[in-house]
């Protein structure tokens with residue numbers, strides 16, 4: 543795939559409520575194969591709705607009122623709250639095998655084998671293979687690994703991540719981000735990564751789009767954009783990040 547043929551192209555996307563209240567206006571994005579683009583910005587700026595419209599999962603009452611979305615690869619999505627993304631009444635391995643069965647069109651037996659391989663790829667404990675465990679019996683981080691495995695079972699060309707670590711504690715956040723980065727290198731999918739955390743965005747994405755009030759107000763390569771933001775809102779967003787104290791200097795005092 544070359545620069546003339548992106549894996550995902552969103553052109554002038556506009557979304558509105560049925561009463562015609564605009565929520566997202568003229569959002570355009572181009573994502574090349576294997577590339578990671580971050581959508582950052584304040585709460586309510588339209589990041590999640592943009593992501594949901596790409597995979598065709600807009601909440602009821604919200605409609606696409608303009609623009610086009612073209613993708614040349616399968617999309618899969620990881621949501622913010624892994625527990626709510628799973629069926630509480632079904633053992634997790636069975637849920638994963640169901641996704642493999644339907645998406646990869648293999649026999650039930652092969653689906654279970656692939657599901658077990660995915661558990662291993664995601665670094666989940668062997669004990670899950672032998673006992674039926676329900677989502678409530680797993681930690682938040684383990685549930686998110688299952689959700690990521692389900693997304694990978696769709697063999698996505700594009701992985702849409704909607705704040706996938708926000709509901710997890712910080713040490714687990716780091717592990718999940720590392721897992722996503724490793725799998726992206728191994729499997730080569732592109733990503734659109736929604737987060738309000740600039741540190742997460744900069745570690746996961748080579749390009750960023752800053753959203754405010756339903757529009758992209760600034761975009762660019764991650765480092766230059768963070769080092770030299772042009773838009774006053776981007777400047778405010780960056781200056782709002784609390785720095786850690788200079789630990790080396792503090793130790794000398």
Ligand SMILES: Nc1ncnc2c1ncn2[C@@H]1O[C@H](COP(=O)(O)OP(=O)(O)OP(=O)(O)O)[C@@H](O)[C@H]1O
Nearest residue numbers: 559565584585586587588589590591592601603738
């Ligand atoms: N189901 C809905 N019905 C009506 N308005 C909605 C609905 N879902 C979202 N909105 C509105 O659309 C706008 C964009 O919401 P969206 O969830 O995309 O924001 P966001 O940038 O992802 O925020 P956050 O970081 O808090 O998740 C907000 O004003 C929100 O209140």
